[in-house]
Amino acid sequence: MTGPAGQHTQAALRRCPVPTWRRALVAAVVVSVAAVATRVSAETPSAADFAACNAQARAAVAAGSATPTTKDYMHAEAARKGQATTAPSIDSPKKVTPYSPDPQLVGMETAGTTDAAYQAAYRTCMRRSGF
Structure with a gap:
């Protein structure tokens, strides 16, 4: 466009930055996607995580610092009665990975x-490890 009206429109477009709400929306989406991606990757423990937590659990039991809950007593009682279902672990033939409704007991x-x-x-x- 030519003339004063066209010049005014072009000048206004150059001065008009991206609206603040649009920047905030884009930032929120990026942060949300990053948070979900981090959370998903953190939900898969490795054999090293299992080994570390087993070592910490042995040490806590030896020190007497573990505090069991009712849920822990119920799981232990079920295992003593042979009701726990297990499958071979990938890290050692002496260990098994329980199929537990509690994902924090897997491994x-x-x-x-x-x-x-x-x-x-x-x-x-x-x-504490994020699982």
Whole structure:
């Protein structure tokens, strides 16, 4: 466009920055996607995570610092009665990974399945590790 009206419109477009709300929306979407991606990747513990939490659980039981909950006592009792379902672990033939409705007990050593204090310490370690 030519003339004063066309010049005015072009000048206004050059001065008009992207609206603040649009910038805020884009920033919120980027942060949300990053948070979801981080959370999804953090939900998959590795064999090293299992080994570290098993070691911490053994140490906590030996020190007497674990505090079992009712849930821990119920899981341990079920395991003593043979009601825990297990499958071989990938990291050692001596260990098994319990199929548990509690994802924070997956990867726990067999010895810990019948010990409520061990389960409490293992669960605490998994929670602190972000699982």
